[in-house]
Amino acid sequence: xxxxxxxxxxxxxxxSRERIVEAAIALLDEHGESGLTxxxxxxxxxxxxxxxxxxxxxxxxxxxxxxxxxxxxAMDAAVTAAxxxxxxxxxxxxLFDAIDAxxxxxxxxxxxxxxxxxxxxxxxxxxxMRTFGVAEQELxxxxxxxxxxxxxxxxxxxxxxxxxxxQGLVRASFFDAVSxxxxxxxxxxxxxxxxxxxxxxxxxxxADFLAGIDxxxxxxxxx
Amino acid sequence: xxxxxxxxxxxxxxxSRERIVEAAIALLDEHGESGLTxxxxxxxxxxxxxxxxxxxxxxxxxxxxxxxxxxxxAMDAAVTAAxxxxxxxxxxxxLFDAIDAxxxxxxxxxxxxxxxxxxxxxxxxxxxMRTFGVAEQELxxxxxxxxxxxxxxxxxxxxxxxxxxxQGLVRASFFDAVSxxxxxxxxxxxxxxxxxxxxxxxxxxxADFLAGIDxxxxxxxxx
DNA sequence: ACCTGAACACCGTTCAAGT
DNA sequence: ACCTGAACACCGTTCAAGT
Numbered sequence: 001x002x003x004x005x006x007x008x009x010x011x012x013x014x015x016s017r018e019r020i021v022e023a024a025i026a027l028l029d030e031h032g033e034s035g036l037t038x039x040x041x042x043x044x045x046x047x048x049x050x051x052x053x054x055x056x057x058x059x060x061x062x063x064x065x066x067x068x069x070x071x072x073x074a075m076d077a078a079v080t081a082a083x084x085x086x087x088x089x090x091x092x093x094x095l096f097d098a099i100d101a102x103x104x105x106x107x108x109x110x111x112x113x114x115x116x117x118x119x120x121x122x123x124x125x126x127x128x129m130r131t132f133g134v135a136e137q138e139l140x141x142x143x144x145x146x147x148x149x150x151x152x153x154x155x156x157x158x159x160x161x162x163x164x165x166x167q168g169l170v171r172a173s174f175f176d177a178v179s180x181x182x183x184x185x186x187x188x189x190x191x192x193x194x195x196x197x198x199x200x201x202x203x204x205x206x207a208d209f210l211a212g213i214d215x216x217x218x219x220x221x222x223x
Numbered sequence: 224x225x226x227x228x229x230x231x232x233x234x235x236x237x238x239s240r241e242r243i244v245e246a247a248i249a250l251l252d253e254h255g256e257s258g259l260t261x262x263x264x265x266x267x268x269x270x271x272x273x274x275x276x277x278x279x280x281x282x283x284x285x286x287x288x289x290x291x292x293x294x295x296x297a298m299d300a301a302v303t304a305a306x307x308x309x310x311x312x313x314x315x316x317x318l319f320d321a322i323d324a325x326x327x328x329x330x331x332x333x334x335x336x337x338x339x340x341x342x343x344x345x346x347x348x349x350x351x352m353r354t355f356g357v358a359e360q361e362l363x364x365x366x367x368x369x370x371x372x373x374x375x376x377x378x379x380x381x382x383x384x385x386x387x388x389x390q391g392l393v394r395a396s397f398f399d400a401v402s403x404x405x406x407x408x409x410x411x412x413x414x415x416x417x418x419x420x421x422x423x424x425x426x427x428x429x430a431d432f433l434a435g436i437d438x439x440x441x442x443x444x445x446x
Numbered sequence: 447a448c449c450t451g452a453a454c455a456c457c458g459t460t461c462a463a464g465t
Numbered sequence: 466a467c468c469t470g471a472a473c474a475c476c477g478t479t480c481a482a483g484t
Binding site: 014015042047048049050051054055 | 466467468469470471
């Protein structure tokens with residue numbers, strides 16, 4: 001490991017997959033999804049684009065790795081000895097908060113096929129379903145339903161945040177904008193949505209997310 | 224309406240938002256999300272990029288309009304006089320099949336904030352929840368939970384299809400690939416996921432989707 | 447009012463060349 | 466083995482100019 005002694009001594013770690021992913025996370029957090037470009041990354045890391053490609057296959061892999069790092073962190077933080085129902089809530093909330101703080105994680109999760117970041121979530125949820133007492137032949141359904149719900153919420157939250165960012169709005173005024181859009185809908189064509197304007201405005205994403213998980217757990221328990 | 228008589232007589236309708244959206248849908252269906260570019264669209268429509276921009280604000284609006292057209296079609300096709308539980312299943316399946324046939328719809332849906340395509344789905348589901356007998360103060364939760372689950376499934380299905388397309392795989396061999404990836408996971412770190420290899424391979428997306436909806440409806444009914 | 451198409455300011459990715 | 470940075474082949478979007 002003599003190769004980069006000089007750089008290390010100067011306080012600049014040599015280029016590595018880890019450092020690249022770290023820098024990518026910083027860019028994504030600061031400027032949103034559109035903030036991650038190989039040019040910005042090169043500048044941040046003081047190298048050329050080609051150097052990054054030596055450590056990472058392409059942008060997709062980079063995004064996926066960044067997402068995975070965040071999800072792994074959230075899953076690890078949610079390790080408890082609580083009963084399964086409570087643990088699933090903690091897991092879910094951990095993910096919810098991570099996505100709330102880093103919307104791009106939700107967007108990437110909603111895109112990623114059955115690869116690593118999702119496998120982690122499936123593992124964490126599935127274990128709880130098993131201790132929850134779900135029958136063996138229903139485990140896949142229980143775990144994947146919960147997962148799909150969580151991914152749906154994740155995607156929506158991320159979309160809302162990105163949209164709000166693009167419009168330069170804060171969270172509260174985003175829902176103001178939605179509510180005025182819904183007010184303009186035709187009463188005959190959209191009676192239900194119009195009747196939801198007030199509930200939508202008063203709703204609490206976090207609380208609804210938890211309640212949704214409970215709904216599904218109730219449905220599972222009812223079998 | 225004299226302006227484009229000549230063009231119309233020649234059998235080429237003049238440029239319009241509708242024709243543009245139509246062409247966009249054709250490109251998306253044929254070549255996936257990456258197939259929709261303003262250049263390809265210009266060629267297809269035999270015009271310049273600027274002409275398209277006169278009718279459509281930007282690419283996002285175009286994608287959203289294309290998605291909305293597909294969702295509207297699916298929702299209209301699912302109008303029945305069946306009891307609410309059955310109707311929700313029909314609505315869901317209609318959407319599921321539309322996304323299965325046009326994966327880009329699922330991807331766009333997972334991205335779109337609380338705008339038009341989603342408002343349609345919310346309206347259709349919400350009406351059924353009301354006739355289902357859900358209490359007024361629980362309507363938002365019931366409808367939005369169902370919606371989030373559906374969007375989650377939509378996003379995953381779309382991601383799987385896009386991934387399979389990119390790899391040049393058919394559906395069956397996609398799950399083969401996932402199962403061999405899962406087989407390579409560490410047994411100690413991922414016992415649950417490894418135990419799901421067989422169930423995952425044998426599962427039926429459509430059936431699981433329906434079962435998931437039932438799970439949530441059961442949870443709602445249990446209140 | 448509607449369309450043309452060249453031009454602009456970006457992208458991700460590659461690759462010969464260096465150390 | 467690792468890095469440089471110019472070059473390539475694309476993008477979405479704009480805009481002066483046409484009809």
